[in-house]
Amino acid sequence: MGFIMDGLEAEAYDRKYTARSLIARIARYFRSSLLLMLAICGLLVIGAGMDAALPFLIARGLDVRSSATEWDVIMLVGGTILATGCISWLCMFVRQWFTARVIGDIVLKVRLDVFQAILKHDLSFFTDHASGRIVSRVTSDTEDFSTVVTLTINLISQLLFILILAAILMVINVHLALIVLAMVPLIILIALSFRRAARNTSQRMQRMQARLNANIQESISGIAIAKNFRQEQAIYAEFQPINAQAFRVGIQQGLLFSCIFPLLLTVAGIGMAVLVYVGGQDVFARALTIGSWLLFVQSVNLFWMPLTSVASFWSQFQQGLAASERVFGLIDAESNLKQSGCASSDGLRGAIDFKDVTFGYSDQKEVLSHFSTTIRAGETVALVGHTGAGKSTLCKLIARFYDFQAGQLQIDGQDIRSFNLQQYRSQLGIVPQVPFLFTGSIADNIRYIRPSASDDQVAVAASQIGQGTWLEALPDGLNTLVEEGGKNLSLGQRQLVALSRVLLQNPTIILLDEATASVDPLTEAQIQEGLDLILADRTAIIIAHRLSTIRHADRILVLSHGQIVQEGTHKDLLQSEGYYQDIYQRYFRHQSPSYEPEKNLVVRL
Numbered sequence: 001m002g003f004i005m006d007g008l009e010a011e012a013y014d015r016k017y018t019a020r021s022l023i024a025r026i027a028r029y030f031r032s033s034l035l036l037m038l039a040i041c042g043l044l045v046i047g048a049g050m051d052a053a054l055p056f057l058i059a060r061g062l063d064v065r066s067s068a069t070e071w072d073v074i075m076l077v078g079g080t081i082l083a084t085g086c087i088s089w090l091c092m093f094v095r096q097w098f099t100a101r102v103i104g105d106i107v108l109k110v111r112l113d114v115f116q117a118i119l120k121h122d123l124s125f126f127t128d129h130a131s132g133r134i135v136s137r138v139t140s141d142t143e144d145f146s147t148v149v150t151l152t153i154n155l156i157s158q159l160l161f162i163l164i165l166a167a168i169l170m171v172i173n174v175h176l177a178l179i180v181l182a183m184v185p186l187i188i189l190i191a192l193s194f195r196r197a198a199r200n201t202s203q204r205m206q207r208m209q210a211r212l213n214a215n216i217q218e219s220i221s222g223i224a225i226a227k228n229f230r231q232e233q234a235i236y237a238e239f240q241p242i243n244a245q246a247f248r249v250g251i252q253q254g255l256l257f258s259c260i261f262p263l264l265l266t267v268a269g270i271g272m273a274v275l276v277y278v279g280g281q282d283v284f285a286r287a288l289t290i291g292s293w294l295l296f297v298q299s300v301n302l303f304w305m306p307l308t309s310v311a312s313f314w315s316q317f318q319q320g321l322a323a324s325e326r327v328f329g330l331i332d333a334e335s336n337l338k339q340s341g342c343a344s345s346d347g348l349r350g351a352i353d354f355k356d357v358t359f360g361y362s363d364q365k366e367v368l369s370h371f372s373t374t375i376r377a378g379e380t381v382a383l384v385g386h387t388g389a390g391k392s393t394l395c396k397l398i399a400r401f402y403d404f405q406a407g408q409l410q411i412d413g414q415d416i417r418s419f420n421l422q423q424y425r426s427q428l429g430i431v432p433q434v435p436f437l438f439t440g441s442i443a444d445n446i447r448y449i450r451p452s453a454s455d456d457q458v459a460v461a462a463s464q465i466g467q468g469t470w471l472e473a474l475p476d477g478l479n480t481l482v483e484e485g486g487k488n489l490s491l492g493q494r495q496l497v498a499l500s501r502v503l504l505q506n507p508t509i510i511l512l513d514e515a516t517a518s519v520d521p522l523t524e525a526q527i528q529e530g531l532d533l534i535l536a537d538r539t540a541i542i543i544a545h546r547l548s549t550i551r552h553a554d555r556i557l558v559l560s561h562g563q564i565v566q567e568g569t570h571k572d573l574l575q576s577e578g579y580y581q582d583i584y585q586r587y588f589r590h591q592s593p594s595y596e597p598e599k600n601l602v603v604r605l
């Protein structure tokens with residue numbers, strides 16, 4: 001079992017629901033389709049009535065033989081078959097059409113609910129869970145969810161059919177009908193015994209699907225790197241065992257599902273043999289006519305089919321329930337962010353105060369331990385430090401992407417948790433190292449945070465960054481179409497779009513992760529001008545990678561292992577020996593225009 005369960009464990013946010021609570025919740029989705037459902041039930045009754053009554057009507061038609069001509073009998077029986085066949089076909093057609101509509105409506109609503117729930121989650125949710133697995137819940141699990149709907153409708157139709165047939169069997173022969181009905185509990189018992197196993201294998205299959213999706217998605221998103229390092233074979237090798245596991249899980253599920261039907265048919269076959277035997281004896285004893293015996297056997301045949309499919313329905317129904325459990329688990333997953341209020345953040349000035357803050361991404365490791373610092377409103381603070389020092393973490397806490405475990409983080413003297421989150425975030429201008437651009441025009445991307453901004457406002461913002469000369473290099477200026485993620489633009493151009501976006505947004509606090517990759521000197525100058533413009537009069541926390549930024553910063557915080565080890569201006573820090581000097585020598589010195597490589601020193605600070 002080890003191999004087959006590898007990587008198929010429940011996600012942290014998965015929950016166990018009872019079948020009853022799942023069904024009650026699924027039923028809520030049916031509410032708005034109530035009229036259609038009633039129409040479907042009506043059509044089911046008529047259709048099932050027609051199918052079940054057919055042998056009965058034929059038999060009765062044949063019974064009128066004595067008083068009518070043969071031609072009359074043929075016309076009567078033929079007409080009955082045609083009429084019931086047409087009505088049954090029409091009912092089935094309209095029913096299928098309505099059913100497709102109900103299923104479509106429900107899947108539509110469930111997908112919207114799941115997607116909305118996903119969007120509400122904070123960043124930690126997306127870093128903790130593979131995106132492929134999340135995608136799988138929105139796509140294939142909601143699809144499986146719809147099997148509950150299809151099966152429920154089928155179940156109702158089969159049950160109606162069984163009830164009508166049971167009544168007909170009773171009319172034909174009570175004694176034989178009771179023998180048939182005595183076997184029903186046995187069939188139901190067999191079906192129920194498959195219930196748990198069916199739910200478990202279905203759940204495993206759905207997790208498998210999610211694992212497969214996650215692996216493929218990760219491979220495709222990292223394909224550029226993989227190709228760069230010629231890792232195609234390694235990706236293939238990683239995919240192979242996962243695919244093999246999917247094969248095994250699929251076989252296991254197939255085996256279980258294919259056992260149930262033959263088993264039920266065996267029981268039905270034994271039942272039929274008993275009936276033929278007992279019925280035959282009744283015929284010999286003249287307690288039953290041959291015609292009625294034949295009609296009975298025919299009707300019992302019709303009776304077994306829906307009964308066995310109702311019984312096997314239960315195992316497939318479990319597949320739908322397992323999917324709905326995963327879907328509801330995602331909808332109900334609680335946010336890691338705990339808000340203490342919903343205060344307005346209008347008129348924020350942007351003073352930031354870390355007081356004894358302790359934070360770790362997991363319980364095992366603290367990234368910040370009793371961290372304290374105060375950033376004045378309007379101050380530009382550059383964060384420097386080795387990789388993993390905690391620079392991005394500080395920005396993520398200010399952006400409220402994560403909750404800290406202890407201490408206080410205050411904005412303008414108020415607990416960060418007490419602000420209306422949406423409103424607070426709208427006051428933050430976040431510029432990542434490699435800005436992500438969405439498909440659409442450059443103008444659409446600039447107005448992304450302020451969709452109401454007019455074309456003129458967008459044009460003004462873009463022209464203020466680097467005096468707008470960067471737009472001339474774009475084939476269609478602001479109307480240039482951006483491809484997925486911005487891949488048809490250079491890194492420098494993407495940064496200029498991101499800076500225009502922030503300028504248009506006009507935030508109170510800027511969180512900027514400077515790009516490490518160098519751009520050409522002209523773009524570099526345009527970016528610097530843009531930065532000077534957007535940083536003026538705003539609080540800015542910059543993860544600095546450029547010498548010019550740290551030189552212009554009001555204060556530099558030097559971080560090491562989540563602690564401030566030095567702070568001050570560039571000049572002050574260079575004059576005192578310590579960590580900053582080391583970092584400067586290693587990372588920043590070479591960017592100085594006064595750097596003389598042959599002497600390996602900066603001639604002027």
Ligand SMILES: Nc1ncnc2c1ncn2[C@@H]1O[C@H](COP(=O)(O)OP(=O)(O)OP(=O)(O)O)[C@@H](O)[C@H]1O
Nearest residue numbers: 127361362367385386387388389390391392393394
């Ligand atoms: N999502 C995460 N889950 C778990 N640990 C994380 C996560 N993000 C960062 N860390 C850990 O937190 C510590 C601080 O990371 P952080 O990204 O803040 O460093 P940094 O100073 O910004 O580094 P860099 O300059 O390389 O970006 C590191 O040990 C890192 O491994």
